[in-house]
Amino acid sequence: MASITLSNVRKSYGTTHVIHGIDLTVHDGEFVVIVGPSGCGKSTLLRLVAGLEEITEGTVEIGGRVVNHLEPKDRDIAMVFQNYALYPHMSVRQNMAYGLKMRKMSKADIEKRVNWAAGVLQLSDLLDRRPGQLSGGQRQRVAMGRAMVRSPAAFLFDEPLSNLDAKLRVQMRLEIKRLQQELRTTSLYVTHDQVEAMTMADRLVVMNAGVAEQVGTPMEIYERPRTVFVAGFIGSPNMNFLPARLRGGMLELGQGLLVECPNAPAGTDGRDVTLGIRPEHLVVAKQGEPADIQFVVHMVEPLGAETLVHGRFNSVETNVALRLHGTPNVWRDAHLPLRLPPDALHLFDPASGVRLTE
Amino acid sequence: MHKNVTFKNPWLPYLLVLPQMAVTIVFFIWPAAQALKQSFLVEDAFGLSSEFVWFDNFVALFTDPAYYEVMINTALFSIGVTVVTMVVAMLLAVMADGVLRGKRTYQLLLTWPYAVAPAVAGVLWLFLFNPSNGVLALALRTIGYNWNHYLNGEQAMALVITAAAWPRIAYNFIFFLAALQSIPRSLIEAAAIDGAGPARRFFSVMFPLLSPTTFFLVVVNLVYAFFETFGVIHTVTQGGPGTATEILVYKVFKDGFIGLDLGSSAAQSVVLMVIVIGLTAIQFKYIERKVQY
Numbered sequence: 001m002a003s004i005t006l007s008n009v010r011k012s013y014g015t016t017h018v019i020h021g022i023d024l025t026v027h028d029g030e031f032v033v034i035v036g037p038s039g040c041g042k043s044t045l046l047r048l049v050a051g052l053e054e055i056t057e058g059t060v061e062i063g064g065r066v067v068n069h070l071e072p073k074d075r076d077i078a079m080v081f082q083n084y085a086l087y088p089h090m091s092v093r094q095n096m097a098y099g100l101k102m103r104k105m106s107k108a109d110i111e112k113r114v115n116w117a118a119g120v121l122q123l124s125d126l127l128d129r130r131p132g133q134l135s136g137g138q139r140q141r142v143a144m145g146r147a148m149v150r151s152p153a154a155f156l157f158d159e160p161l162s163n164l165d166a167k168l169r170v171q172m173r174l175e176i177k178r179l180q181q182e183l184r185t186t187s188l189y190v191t192h193d194q195v196e197a198m199t200m201a202d203r204l205v206v207m208n209a210g211v212a213e214q215v216g217t218p219m220e221i222y223e224r225p226r227t228v229f230v231a232g233f234i235g236s237p238n239m240n241f242l243p244a245r246l247r248g249g250m251l252e253l254g255q256g257l258l259v260e261c262p263n264a265p266a267g268t269d270g271r272d273v274t275l276g277i278r279p280e281h282l283v284v285a286k287q288g289e290p291a292d293i294q295f296v297v298h299m300v301e302p303l304g305a306e307t308l309v310h311g312r313f314n315s316v317e318t319n320v321a322l323r324l325h326g327t328p329n330v331w332r333d334a335h336l337p338l339r340l341p342p343d344a345l346h347l348f349d350p351a352s353g354v355r356l357t358e
Numbered sequence: 359m360h361k362n363v364t365f366k367n368p369w370l371p372y373l374l375v376l377p378q379m380a381v382t383i384v385f386f387i388w389p390a391a392q393a394l395k396q397s398f399l400v401e402d403a404f405g406l407s408s409e410f411v412w413f414d415n416f417v418a419l420f421t422d423p424a425y426y427e428v429m430i431n432t433a434l435f436s437i438g439v440t441v442v443t444m445v446v447a448m449l450l451a452v453m454a455d456g457v458l459r460g461k462r463t464y465q466l467l468l469t470w471p472y473a474v475a476p477a478v479a480g481v482l483w484l485f486l487f488n489p490s491n492g493v494l495a496l497a498l499r500t501i502g503y504n505w506n507h508y509l510n511g512e513q514a515m516a517l518v519i520t521a522a523a524w525p526r527i528a529y530n531f532i533f534f535l536a537a538l539q540s541i542p543r544s545l546i547e548a549a550a551i552d553g554a555g556p557a558r559r560f561f562s563v564m565f566p567l568l569s570p571t572t573f574f575l576v577v578v579n580l581v582y583a584f585f586e587t588f589g590v591i592h593t594v595t596q597g598g599p600g601t602a603t604e605i606l607v608y609k610v611f612k613d614g615f616i617g618l619d620l621g622s623s624a625a626q627s628v629v630l631m632v633i634v635i636g637l638t639a640i641q642f643k644y645i646e647r648k649v650q651y
Contacts, residue, residue: 052547073553085544089566098562102553146552 002063002076002153002186003028004049009058011044011210018044020210021058026154029184031177035197036207037233042190043158045207049188050156051075063153073102078147079156082163084139086131086146092118093127096145103150117145120179137168144179155180157189161196173200194234198222206230224346228353231276231346237308240282240320243350244275251275251345254316259292262342265356273356274348279308279323281344284336291337295322302327309336390631396624415625424601425609431515432605436583438519439526443579444572446523447530452560454531455538465535472528476521477589483521484594507595511602514595518603522590526582530575537571538564577641581634606630 004026011019019041026032034042047053049060051072059066067075078099086095093114100110118124121141131139140160147155160176161169177200180187191197197204198218206213206221206229214226218234225231231239245252246268251261253275285291294314301308309322309330322338330336347356365371397415399408419425450468457464471479486494489506498505507514541564549559565572588607591597597604597612604612606626614623 050547050551052550072547072551077551079548079551081544081548083542083544085542085548087545087549087563089569098549098554099552102558146548150552 003030003061004154004186004188005059005061006045006049007059007061009045009048009060010056011041011048011053012056018210019048022212024205024212024215026186026188028186031180031187031189031200031202032205033189033191033197033201033203034205034207035191035194035233038192040207041210042192042207046079046156046158046188046190049154050077050079076153077156078150078152078154079158080143080147080160082159084131084143084160084163086139086142088131091128091130092123092134092142092145095131095142096149099146099150113149113151114145117148120148121145136164137172140164140172141175144176148179148183152185154186154188157187157191159191160189161191162193169196176200194236198234204234206233208233224355225276226355228274228276228348231348235278237279237321237323239276239278239346240318241348242275242277242313242316242318242320243272244347245272246270246347253293253313257293257313257315259340259345260342261345261347263345263357264347265358268347268356272350274350274353276346276348277340277344279321281341282320282322283339283341284322284324284328285339289337289339292340293338295320295336295338297330297332297334297336300330300332311336313338393624393627393631396620397628398621399624400621411621415621416628419622419625419629427601428604428606428609431601431603432584434515435519435522435587435603435605436580438515439523439583439587440576440579442519442523443526443530444575447527447575448534448568450527450531451534451538452564454535468531469528471525472532474525475589476525476587477593479525480518480521480590480593483517483524487517507599509599511599514599514603518587518590518594521594522583522587526579530579533571533575534568537568541567573644574641577637581637584633584637585630606633 004024006022006024009019009022010017022045024032034045036042044053048055049062051067051070055068059068061067062075062077087098090098096114096117097110100113105113114127115124118127121144123138123141123145126134126138126142131142134142140163143160157176161172164172173196189200201218203216204218204221205215208229214221214230221230221234225234225239228241232241242253246261246264247258247270249261249264250258251264251273252258282295295309295311296314297309297311298319299310301310305326307324307327307330309324310319311322312318313320322336324330345357348354349356398410398412400411400414401408454461454465454468474482484492486492487505487507489495489508492505495505505513507517545563545567546559549563554562584605585607587605588611591603591605591608592611595603597608607630610623610626610630613619613626617623
């Protein structure tokens with residue numbers, strides 16, 4: 001049981017700076033997910049916490065103790081790797097016991113702990129097999145077991161599900177989350193998959209180019225993305241972005257196309273903005289209801305439970321996606337009257353990408 | 359899917375393997391058969407007639423205490439070459455694997471000695487250890503160690519082992535380095551997090567994963583030491599002093615081409631053939647026993 005605190009953590013390789021000062025606290029028992037596109041530095045950040053890379057600047061504390069200069073083994077952490085990193089020449093039992101053996105634990109205690117972890121993870125029948133004889137999901141569980149037996153202060157996960165097929169990923173996602181809730185072990189989890197991030201995290205860190213763009217609960221981030229990058233990265237399909245101009249409480253999209261925008265912040269009148277609106281927040285106006293905008297359909301993707309519709313607003317050159325419930329009767333070149341609910345409009349500064357709306 | 363490739367002309371496949379078969383027969387099977395035939399014959403002193411003597415050549419060989427002496431030499435020599443080669447090569451490979459700056463250059467330089475022919479390697483080491491003007495021999499003398507492999511059999515053995523192992527280290531190095539680089543980094547990192555120090559990591563994780571390579575190299579190095587080191591022995595010691603560095607292959611040459619005892623020489627060749635067949639069989643049998651990744 002411990003918290004992890006990162007203060008102004010930076011990492012450079014020579015003159016290449018990959019992490020530009022990250023501040024983050026993972027509270028005791030909390031599950032924090034770091035999400036970002038590949039190359040954003042999220043894995044590097046995790047490796048800095050694990051001690052597999054040297055910290056260039058700043059401090060990492062685990063359980064109130066600065067660990068910058070401690071070896072990985074002395075940091076009281078366990079890590080689950082993307083490729084599982086199971087020792088191929090050892091049985092499942094030996095794999096799980098290895099860390100305990102290195103810590104000179106007694107044979108009886110090792111046996112007890114391995115059996116406990118194997119029981120929890122339903123690996124009891126597989127203890128004498130080699131990793132090569134296991135399926136992907138089973139290997140993943142062994143990797144979890146190897147982390148669990150040590151009862152470390154924190155779990156570090158480096159994209160542990162990305163080598164699994166889609167179905168198994170959903171299943172293991174639930175399993176890891178359930179385990180973490182039972183064990184209440186502080187966890188830092190890295191992934192590039194935003195669905196994994198949203199579903200598993202107590203709190204989310206969205207990283208981009210070595211910077212933490214936003215830290216918050218999944219819903220905070222979904223509802224109030226702090227930057228265009230965060231808004232575009234979280235949510236599927238992506239948020240629609242349109243260039244617009246604020247004019248007397250209205251948003252001007254393209255030529256003469258005005259939409260009401262009551263929540264525009266004060267003092268922004270007359271300036272250019274980036275309008276962001278999620279595909280699921282665009283509503284087709286019912287018969288008799290006034291429409292804010294006309295939408296021309298270019299392509300329809302029916303998915304059963306929902307339908308994605310791609311097209312454009314009248315006289316606006318940018319592609320826009322809609323997400324409609326069920327399988328509505330929509331076809332190519334159809335014109336849909338849409339409503340833009342005022343509270344679904346996100347305004348961003350076009351230059352800095354920072355959110356303008358409260 | 360049916361994978362068997364069939365030829366329209368039934369003779370074509372035979373025609374295609376013919377060149378390979380011809381090479382094998384002319385350069386391998388025919389000389390081997392000749393040696394086998396010769397090993398049952400005794401020739402007169404002038405080479406005008408020969409007599410079929412059944413196993414007399416073999417009996418003579420195995421009742422000769424000198425032959426056992428050569429066998430012991432061979433065992434010492436081949437084990438020495440194998441151990442020296444592999445220990446040094448593994449050490450270099452582990453270090454090269456950890457090098458970050460100038461990695462390519464370092465690795466390239468370490469592979470160069472492989473291009474040196476054994477006989478040339480032998481001459482090189484001979485120069486270095488020449489008792490009267492060799493650099494290393496003189497260096498040893500200044501620290502009070504009297505080096506003279508012309509007189510001291512043990513020193514001569516050490517010298518031929520060194521000379522034979524040296525070019526071989528490069529070959530082993532390549533294999534060890536490749537094997538080390540194929541070990542996933544995350545395995546080493548997992549072991550580090552699990553609490554294993556560098557030495558522990560090497561012996562409990564890396565070394566077991568190198569075992570298929572290690573086994574392969576043991577067999578290949580033994581075969582090398584047995585059969586391909588003639589040039590080294592011939593240039594460095596000619597089997598001397600006395601018979602201190604005479605190994606099986608060298609005795610085949612000495613008895614056959616200097617002693618002109620073709621029957622005995624052929625019988626020795628047959629013995630060597632049996633040994634190489636044995637080593638190959640071991641390799642084929644156990645090479646499948648690979649560590650599963």
